[in-house]
Amino acid sequence: MTPEEILQGLYDETLVGNAPRVLELTEEGLATGMEPQTLLFDALIPSLEEVGARFERGDFFVPEMLIAGRAMAGAMERLRPLLAETGVQTIGKFLMGTVKGDVHDIGKNLVNIMLEGAGFEVIDLGVQVAPEKFVSAIQEHQPDIVGFSAFLTTTMPMFKANMNALEKAGLRDSVVVMVGGAPVTQEYADAVGADGYAADASATVKKAKALLHEKRSKVPA
Ligand code: B12
Structure with missing residues (x-):
């Protein structure tokens, strides 16, 4: 898959709350050398923004919001150590x-x-x-x-x-x-x-x- 396809996949699968697929795509993105920040800011967060917009329009209800949130949270757990990786002292x-x-x-x-x-x-x-x-x-x-x-x-x-x-x-x-x-x-x-x-x-x-x-x-x- 190309990086664009991975980002699009992450966006779409988070939107429908497909947590296992979101995790797979996160792994695939990392394996192809994509930055964790790119996965987060160019796919996962925009997807949750869309979830919020659909909820506001009445197209999504709480369960949809919940499963999308869970899918996002699963990917975040995977990205957490990579995003927090640092050698700096506690400030x-x-x-x-x-x-x-x-x-x-x-x-x-x-x-x-x-x-x-x-x-x-x-x-x-x-x-x-x-x-x-x-x-x-x-x-x-x-x-x-x-x-x-x-x-x-x-x-x-x-x-x-x-x-x-x-x-x-x-x-x-x-x-x-x-x-x-x-x-x-x-x-x-x-x-x-x-x-x-x-x-x-x-x-x-x-x-x-x-x-x-x-x-x-x-x-x-
Ligand atoms: C996922 C979600 C849920 C999930 C939460 C899962 C979870 N574990 O967090 C569930 C399904 C549980 C949920 C429930 C509800 N939700 Co909700 N939810 C959302 C949704 C779609 C995404 C929120 C999110 O996580 N965004 C992703 C993060 C990364 O977003 P962010 O806001 O950009 O966060 C950044 C900043 O806010 C900031 N930040 C955050 N915290 C802090 C703290 C400090 C100190 C600082 C400096 C900065 C900072 O930095 C963050 C990172 O960049 C939003 C819609 C939206 N677009 O916000 C609605 C939304 C927040 N929910 C909403 C509503 C109405 C509800 C419910 C009342 C629905 C209901 N009828 O039951 C319940 C309330 C439950 C409760 N008592 O809390 C409304 C709120 C409307 C309002 N203005 O009050 C929203 C805006 C949806 C909408 N458009 O109507 N929800």
């Missing part, structure tokens, strides 16, 4: 979780992989993370940055709930807060008082590094 600690009420984790997992690739130590709390769980994990792990991921307009308000919980626990000044997820915007991030927002995984890495630099250059009072 900072990043605590990440999807907010309470929300089970979307593909975007979050991708961000984690890219952060690991850039040298961050990532602690992933998973999905449906309640404010008090973020608080106790921050106390336990003392991360430089905490990230809240939300994919629904109905769960985005959890950002504010999390921020309030951090304030109450006296942790707000000790940790940098980043927010993200499909419906999140810079305006929304500003409105809840987050320190940073990024629209995708590579922008997250850039922003996280910049915020870390800023944090470390601040002289403690």
